[in-house]
Amino acid sequence: MGKNKQVPVEEQSGPLMADVARLAGVAISTVSRALANPGRVNEKTRAKIDAAAKQLGYTPNAMARSLRVGRSNIIMIILPGSLYYGVSQIIPQVLQSINKALIQNGYNLMIANLDRDAESERHILDLAFGGTARGAIILSSKLPEIDGRSLANAGLPIVSMLLDMSDAGLPSIVTNDREAVRDVTAEMIRLGHRRFLYIAGPEGNYHDVERYAGVLEALRDAGVPESAVSRSGGRLDYQQGFAIGVHAAADFAQLADRPTAVIATSDDMAISFISRVQRMGFTVPGDLSVVSFDGSPVCEFSSPPLSTIEQPVEEMGQAAVARLLGAIGRSPEEPALRTTIRSKLILRESVAAAKG
């Protein structure tokens, strides 16, 4: 019925809510209500509206909606600028699981990269203060701040992943790194190992501090002196994980009283380390046992298959989203500020009993 004199030459923008209303023969406000709040409208008209919308291929304009209601449905994830290999390995999985969880709840995921430069921080803050982002998940990094603006007071819910920032009042999803390292170290002690090499990430890095503390705890618990462990690395960024392993191998060769057990803080360090020491003539696990961090799939197929502490990324992603949406959904009833997800030790052939 009704002649539509409006010739939609403007392919620029698709059908509007008004078009749907016209086709369905209802008021525009009814359409809006039907779409947003199906309960408040008669089933019959709702069906009519749905049909009209589908027929026109109507898609509501997300920005108009966000502008009106004052909040977007975009969550941003802040990735550390330097994607060190270890994290790099798990990033796709993290993104995948976070994105999936978000979409199921009607949110979208936007990427923000936290490079070292001011421009990058400014960009993230623009996203936050400019109303584009509704919340943020920050992966293993500190909060960006510049020009007197800080992400902390952008009024956005924020969740920290991997890095424990609960001290700063930020909900944090972390793994039990320290405990995991302590356990695996204890296991190695049980296997007779008494001299250790610890291959570190960047000096002062949170993960590194935690993990090394785990080693020390295990030693203390077993009455082994702290001097039993040598450290290598700490000068380079995780980004150069392979390079760290190479260096560590050189360090290892220099040691007078050679360790029989090696704890690496990422899989890539362990892999390049093993590759190099094998070339020097050492055998794994004959001469030395190796365990590392991250749980990269490739570990199963290195030679020898590498023991590793798997980060439960999928679970962490889901936990982060759940936490964030909780904060958005206005539950000021904070559960625990810190959520710990247990990582899983996967023992493979790279670890064996100490000789003699």
Place this chain on the structure above:
Amino acid sequence: MGKNKQVPVEEQSGPLMADVARLAGVAISTVSRALANPGRVNEKTRAKIDAAAKQLGYTPNAMARSLRVGRSNIIMIILPGSLYYGVSQIIPQVLQSINKALIQNGYNLMIANLDRDAESERHILDLAFGGTARGAIILSSKLPEIDGRSLANAGLPIVSMLLDMSDAGLPSIVTNDREAVRDVTAEMIRLGHRRFLYIAGPEGNYHDVERYAGVLEALRDAGVPESAVSRSGGRLDYQQGFAIGVHAAADFAQLADRPTAVIATSDDMAISFISRVQRMGFTVPGDLSVVSFDGSPVCEFSSPPLSTIEQPVEEMGQAAVARLLGAIGRSPEEPALRTTIRSKLILRESVAAAKG
């Protein structure tokens, strides 16, 4: 009854353009002009406005702007749902380079995952038709379409990465897979290899078709019969890259006349394959040479160090962005519809001359 004055829980709306105008003592339209078009306004007032904006910590509302001007500054990248390990390895780098290039041009990157389910496709199309996305980069996947809507007619500029869709009229950024495989196969023939094993990805997959064609071309060029190459794999998705390699190793063991050269279509296949055949007692490159695809950093440290064809992801990302922004900014002055980036063969110890 009466006014139900729900307490507007901390209305987080920051300073507005009007506030800046008031503080700077100018009109709101002048502020807008100063920020968008610094040339059209007096240097002195511009400075005054900038100062006021900075003092207030003003950040323009991106959605209001986008709504008004009719286009957003969000680019979405559509990732294949099943992140097979090979692509998974390079995804962080892809995202990194694309995001960087986008930000430099004032755009933002949003992630969209193309899972197998209808919900995921619908979601992507909502982004496109709902005006959220201004353009799309699609990674190694076909265009999503459902409910009579297709990404193709969302009116968005689209660039395809890795997958050649220039036939469908889509600007595509691809690598010269075929040529690269042909060259490396030819090299192996030169080294005396005459029996090949090709470890395939999913049957019918674009990359796989191209790469296998490259093998055949090299054989033909050298006058070696096609029967010289056995195929393994093709049943599993890339996602199970390691599993494919494991299977391939089993297949290899069964072959009567064993190949001396192996071409794997991803690094992970090659790695698990090597791991398994070594366990069976074969040596690499003594008994067989292996080359693979992707250029994962880990290849350098596998045993033996693995020859691989490196995908120039950084370059591809930049090219994709350049192409997309070209399409957004300019008229349809299409350069070449297909841009080919050369991949780079990295020869390591896993390849050697054939015995005898």
Place this chain on the structure above:
DNA sequence: AGCCGTTTAGCAAACGATTGCCAAAAATCG
């Protein structure tokens, strides 16, 4: 018929910016 509870129409004001317009003010120049 009358009453009452649901639904809906129609209107209008937001949300925060951009932009065209015209007149007013200021700066420039001869």
Place this chain on the structure above:
DNA sequence: CGATTTTTGGCAATCGTTTGCTAAACGGCT
């Protein structure tokens, strides 16, 4: 100093949706 150019100030419309409001339409029920 008058004429001309440049720069601003207001004003108002616009982007597409949400949402509160009133009044009207509708139906079921007694």
